[in-house]
Amino acid sequence: MNAKADNIQPTVPTFINPSWDPAEKSLRRWGIFIVGSLGLLLSMFYRVSIAVISPDLALELHLTNPQLGTLSAVFFYSFAVSQLPLGVALDRWGSRIVMTILGLVGITGVSLFALAQTQTSAVLARMLMGIGMSCNLMGVLTLLAAWFPVNRFAFLAGSLVSIGAAGNLIAATPLALLSQWLGWRSSFWIMAVINMSVLAVFFLVVRDYPHGQSPPKSTQSESLKGVGRLLSMYSFWALGLGGFVRYGYFVALQGLWAGPFLIYGLGLNRVSAGNAIFCIGLGFMTGLPLCGRISDKVLRSRKKIVLPSFMAFFAIIISIIWWKQGIAHWLLYLSFFGLGFVASPGQIMLAHIKELVPPDMIARAMTGINFFTMLGGAAFTQALGWLIESDPSLIKNPTGFRPIWYVGAVSLALVSILYAFVPDSKALEGDSEKTEAKT
Numbered sequence: 078m079n080a081k082a083d084n085i086q087p088t089v090p091t092f093i094n095p096s097w098d099p100a101e102k103s104l105r106r107w108g109i110f111i112v113g114s115l116g117l118l119l120s121m122f123y124r125v126s127i128a129v130i131s132p133d134l135a136l137e138l139h140l141t142n143p144q145l146g147t148l149s150a151v152f153f154y155s156f157a158v159s160q161l162p163l164g165v166a167l168d169r170w171g172s173r174i175v176m177t178i179l180g181l182v183g184i185t186g187v188s189l190f191a192l193a194q195t196q197t198s199a200v201l202a203r204m205l206m207g208i209g210m211s212c213n214l215m216g217v218l219t220l221l222a223a224w225f226p227v228n229r230f231a232f233l234a235g236s237l238v239s240i241g242a243a244g245n246l247i248a249a250t251p252l253a254l255l256s257q258w259l260g261w262r263s264s265f266w267i268m269a270v271i272n273m274s275v276l277a278v279f280f281l282v283v284r285d286y287p288h289g290q291s292p293p294k295s296t297q298s299e300s301l302k303g304v305g306r307l308l309s310m311y312s313f314w315a316l317g318l319g320g321f322v323r324y325g326y327f328v329a330l331q332g333l334w335a336g337p338f339l340i341y342g343l344g345l346n347r348v349s350a351g352n353a354i355f356c357i358g359l360g361f362m363t364g365l366p367l368c369g370r371i372s373d374k375v376l377r378s379r380k381k382i383v384l385p386s387f388m389a390f391f392a393i394i395i396s397i398i399w400w401k402q403g404i405a406h407w408l409l410y411l412s413f414f415g416l417g418f419v420a421s422p423g424q425i426m427l428a429h430i431k432e433l434v435p436p437d438m439i440a441r442a443m444t445g446i447n448f449f450t451m452l453g454g455a456a457f458t459q460a461l462g463w464l465i466e467s468d469p470s471l472i473k474n475p476t477g478f479r480p481i482w483y484v485g486a487v488s489l490a491l492v493s494i495l496y497a498f499v500p501d502s503k504a505l506e507g508d509s510e511k512t513e514a515k516t
Contacts, residue, residue, distance in 0.1 A: 114241060159212075164442070180276040181276070183206055187272060190202035218234055227504050235369030323420060360419075368382055432502035465481065
């Protein structure tokens with residue numbers, strides 16, 4: 078299996094203008110974008126909502142630290158496993174039906190979590206939440222691919238994820254304040270009501286395709302055959318492993334390990350550490366739409382954005398390895414903003430894979446990449462914990478955290494090499510030729 082084996086016909090043949098608009102002047106598609114963004118915001122809220130309420134959970138449910146880690150990770154594991162059948166389901170039945178059904182599963186999970194009295198019931202609830210939220214990105218990306226031109230996909234996908242990333246911020250201070258006021262159980266009941274309202278609007282607004290644009294549905298045998306073709310592609314595996322490392326390592330730092338490194342390794346107070354972690358999220362949210370715009374309209378390339386971002390990620394990690402206590406705060410904040418920024422072009426990798434496969438395989442290809450992405454989030458979060466002492470507070474300088482950075486550097490170097498052999502997307506070439514003709 079190598080890059081030359083990727084002989085599957087691309088999404089957009091060279092004779093089709095990538096600026097062709099399947100639903101020009103449509104207002105519905107912007108409604109789809111808005112309600113889809115809200116759904117993704119909820120999904121990203123649930124991913125990290127354990128952090129600020131963990132003391133209350135540990136007290137009420139009698140949880141140890143390892144049990145809290147399991148409770149957090151189970152969302153990612155169930156989310157990742159759900160990606161395996163999700164692509165086939167989206168290709169066969171469409172985003173509207175699949176996302177509505179899964180949304181109801183997710184709301185059930187949120188409700189059960191608010192009622193949980195034991196670790197087992199809380200884990201089951203988090204599992205249902207992960208399954209229920211598993212389509213809130215892939216389903217919307219499938220809709221965007223159907224309703225918008227090819228040369229606007231990366232920018233819209235980046236904007237979608239950038240809006241969704243606000244869920245991470247809501248799961249921090251706002252959730253902490255709300256849980257102090259009403260309790261964490263009431264807070265999740267409120268989220269369940271909000272989630273149900275968003276899901277109802279979604280069902281009313283969304284249509285899978287613009288009028289007259291619906292392709293024929295694949296049969297079960299065709300769907301399974303398509304999965305086999307996908308698994309034979311070098312590009313699929315290279316992009317999948319790239320997503321595994323890029324997002325997995327990033328979310329492990331943002332969601333857990335950056336805090337102990339800053340507080341115990343560098344000796345920062347909690348406010349300064351929080352500011353640094355906020356810079357990671359700010360860089361991520363900034364990079365998502367900006368990198369997408371550059372990919373769509375400036376470079377007209379997927380590879381020319383993603384490969385340099387891997388290399389820049391690697392360079393920042395290498396520099397952090399040598400940090401010592403007393404580092405200037407402005408350099409720390411700038412570096413952490415950079416970490417978020419260079420980790421952001423994940424949606425471009427999704428655009429890349431969708432443009433290397435035919436239209437009837439788009440959902441399976443993107444959900445396949447997302448499987449690796451979410452699995453990375455769970456795996457890195459747990460694996461990095463094995464590399465340092467069980468109690469991070471016993472570490473008194475940054476050298477104790479160096480194994481975390483070594484693993485990140487090696488992983489990023491390996492996936493950069495793998496990705497270098499992936500052919501660039503040709504879907505935007507027609508747009509480039511059109512612009513050059515005008516000039």
